Amino acid sequence: MDAIADFLATYSTTFAIVGINALLALSVWLTLYAGQLTLGNAAFMAIGAYTSALLGRHLGAPFPLALAAGAVAAAALAAPLGLTVFRLRGVYLAIATLAFGEVVRVILLATPITGRGQGLNGIPPKTELWHIYLSLAVVAYVLWRVQGSIAGRAWAAIREDEVAAASQGIAVRRYKLAAFVLGALLAAWAGGLSAHVTFSIDPNDFAFTKAVQILVFAVVGGIPNVLGPVLGATVFTALPELLRPFKDYRDIFQGAILLAVIIYLPRGIVTLAELRKTRRLAEIGAADVA
Amino acid sequence: MLLETRQLSRTFGGVHAVDRVDLAVAAGQAFGLIGPNGAGKTTLINLISGHLRADGGSVLLDGATVTRLAPHELTARGIARTFQGVRLFKGLTVFDNVLVGRHARLRSDVVRRLVPRRSRADPDRERAMGLLERVGLRRRAGALAGELAYGDQRRLEIARALASEPRVLILDEPAAGMNPSESGRLRELMRALVAEGITIVLIEHDVGLVMGTCERVAVLNFGRKIAEGSPAEVRASAAVREAYLGAEDVA
Numbered sequence: 001m002d003a004i005a006d007f008l009a010t011y012s013t014t015f016a017i018v019g020i021n022a023l024l025a026l027s028v029w030l031t032l033y034a035g036q037l038t039l040g041n042a043a044f045m046a047i048g049a050y051t052s053a054l055l056g057r058h059l060g061a062p063f064p065l066a067l068a069a070g071a072v073a074a075a076a077l078a079a080p081l082g083l084t085v086f087r088l089r090g091v092y093l094a095i096a097t098l099a100f101g102e103v104v105r106v107i108l109l110a111t112p113i114t115g116r117g118q119g120l121n122g123i124p125p126k127t128e129l130w131h132i133y134l135s136l137a138v139v140a141y142v143l144w145r146v147q148g149s150i151a152g153r154a155w156a157a158i159r160e161d162e163v164a165a166a167s168q169g170i171a172v173r174r175y176k177l178a179a180f181v182l183g184a185l186l187a188a189w190a191g192g193l194s195a196h197v198t199f200s201i202d203p204n205d206f207a208f209t210k211a212v213q214i215l216v217f218a219v220v221g222g223i224p225n226v227l228g229p230v231l232g233a234t235v236f237t238a239l240p241e242l243l244r245p246f247k248d249y250r251d252i253f254q255g256a257i258l259l260a261v262i263i264y265l266p267r268g269i270v271t272l273a274e275l276r277k278t279r280r281l282a283e284i285g286a287a288d289v290a
Numbered sequence: 291m292l293l294e295t296r297q298l299s300r301t302f303g304g305v306h307a308v309d310r311v312d313l314a315v316a317a318g319q320a321f322g323l324i325g326p327n328g329a330g331k332t333t334l335i336n337l338i339s340g341h342l343r344a345d346g347g348s349v350l351l352d353g354a355t356v357t358r359l360a361p362h363e364l365t366a367r368g369i370a371r372t373f374q375g376v377r378l379f380k381g382l383t384v385f386d387n388v389l390v391g392r393h394a395r396l397r398s399d400v401v402r403r404l405v406p407r408r409s410r411a412d413p414d415r416e417r418a419m420g421l422l423e424r425v426g427l428r429r430r431a432g433a434l435a436g437e438l439a440y441g442d443q444r445r446l447e448i449a450r451a452l453a454s455e456p457r458v459l460i461l462d463e464p465a466a467g468m469n470p471s472e473s474g475r476l477r478e479l480m481r482a483l484v485a486e487g488i489t490i491v492l493i494e495h496d497v498g499l500v501m502g503t504c505e506r507v508a509v510l511n512f513g514r515k516i517a518e519g520s521p522a523e524v525r526a527s528a529a530v531r532e533a534y535l536g537a538e539d540v541a
Contacts, residue, residue, distance in 0.1 A: 145400070145406075146403070148403065149398075150398060150400075153382075153386060153390050153393075154393060156379070156381075156382060157379050157382070157390045157393075160379035160381055160382060161378070161380075163341065163373075163377060164373065164378070165390070166341075166360065166362050167339065167341070167362075167370075167373075168362075168365060168390050168391050168392075168393045168450065168454065169362045169365035169366050169393045169394025169395075169454055170362055171360075171362045280437065281434070283437075284381070284434060284436030285380070285436070286380040
């Protein structure tokens, strides 16, 4: 038992980050499953992190309330943003959401209350491991059930063919917006949790690199089911730790794994057991995430 | 009249794709829409189903103006359609395609699904299976829609459209790519649907199929309606012959 306790104590930060990254990966899964490539989730994460930390510091808000306020703030911002950017598709949508992330970062850099370039320091470590893993369990379960629901099928239909989806009575814009807002909510929740793990945050924690990292977790893990993003986040967060002995070559290993997955498992690691279906989908030229 | 267009118009950069077209489709009718390539048939259908905005004129469904409604709202009100060149959800199963087609008639089940219960008989799933049976695709229910042969894809698209329980079913060249026996079965299916009270608007290149199925036919050419009437009347129209065969042959 002591050995296990030691292990947990030594790696508790790693475990925390794995869980938070899994939540972030699930936040971008929502839009990806509906066929929409958005890269704004690092910014929503920042909004959750700063809002919850500032509320705790200046108003003494209880931790759960501060987390919830951060999530709601991100969702409230995502709604009007989504109404605007979902006029765009594909790579244009990705660029627009990325630009939004840059705007958020620059505002954080320029605002006194967010600590400008220094960010916020001395954030109390209120996040317990069980907060993270309870959140993850609840979110993963809900998304799994949603995937098989009418809404989940509507998202899949939108991904396959928007025009035909509208023709089946699906309110396409409303469904896209719902996926985007829920994703923002989730990313901000994860951001709040992460701020209270890491002691300090600054605007560059939530920049372009973070947005791409979140996307890589989800895509490498696989979009066809909710286990994919969780698995992708786990592998890509734990890997640097496992590869510590080969420190100098770590980035090379990571890059090689990324390449291998994209080439040989284009639908993600979770589809290892369904290579035949991947081939069938490729043959008929279907959207390649289903 | 169940479905009407009044002076419906749409231009594309100066070209009058649909030019002041009046149509009146009675409930329970099979209505044919024919015309040479580029006559504006598909544009007209896109205007009616909400996929294109009209520049002028109006669309009425059961007397109510529906000109500005979005496609999904029109589906909820009872207009379903298929597409020229087939637009299925290729990566979803045949069965799921039909279930998605039922979207307009379903109520959200997210909350219900969060508490798993033992599965009960689901009338919507049974209905979807029944529709697949009807178009002869029951055995392929688990296949991916994109894997079906072209004729089967067309029939699946019709089953998907029927899943929304439409009052008006618009079929855009449903027989394209079908062999004679398949198009014969399609004709039977359309007749059965009309007998059940579904109104059909049929756009077809195969004039024989239109003449054999529809009680009333309208002819478009260069965006204008040039003739309308029973198949026999349309066949006798000089304007129609001119449109199809060229002016010189008429004399």
